[in-house]
Amino acid sequence: QKEHEQIDLCISISILPTINGESIIMRILNYAEAKLALTDLGLSNENLHSIDQMIRLASGMIIIAGPPNSGQSSTQYAILNHLNTGEQNIISLEDPVEHRIKGITQVEVNSRIGFTYADALQYVLKRNPDIVMIDELNNKESLELTAQASLSGSLMVCGSKAPNAIQSIRRMTELGID
Numbered sequence: 001q002k003e004h005e006q007i008d009l010c011i012s013i014s015i016l017p018t019i020n021g022e023s024i025i026m027r028i029l030n031y032a033e034a035k036l037a038l039t040d041l042g043l044s045n046e047n048l049h050s051i052d053q054m055i056r057l058a059s060g061m062i063i064i065a066g067p068p069n070s071g072q073s074s075t076q077y078a079i080l081n082h083l084n085t086g087e088q089n090i091i092s093l094e095d096p097v098e099h100r101i102k103g104i105t106q107v108e109v110n111s112r113i114g115f116t117y118a119d120a121l122q123y124v125l126k127r128n129p130d131i132v133m134i135d136e137l138n139n140k141e142s143l144e145l146t147a148q149a150s151l152s153g154s155l156m157v158c159g160s161k162a163p164n165a166i167q168s169i170r171r172m173t174e175l176g177i178d
Contacts, residue, residue, distance in 0.1 A: 036074055036081060037078055037082065040078065055083060057155060060156070063165070065161075065164060066162070067161065073135060077099055079133075080133055081101065084103050088130035089128065090104045090132075090133070095117075117138065121134070121142060137172075
């Protein structure tokens, strides 16, 4: 390591007590600035064009669905990097923040202390954002606020830990979202 080089890593630890002792999962998060581009995702030209058309909209909701470790976060960060021109107010809500992006206001939610996605989203929407990224839509209140924001002028880029797009829509309807 060079003398003044800063390593920006964090270890996220989750401990679950089991009948056979503790089960521990450790994730290494690299907080270095995310530089992922849409073209780095390995998508076809047709899919790249479709995504580019969707993210150019002034408002609406884009839901990126897939099981854990399927590339949702990478896709969301690539979209944010693409949109981050310095001309728009972009805010992300994440648990945890996995990569830092200059020019984007990143908020780390923490339900353990009572700062949930819904709480954070209410504060964020008062700041009149152009684009909001939510790393995971996981409850009715957050979904309702996100839907309202998408209809009132913000582009919402959301993650859904569902096996596929159909299951993501089913989950929303089961939560009572039209």
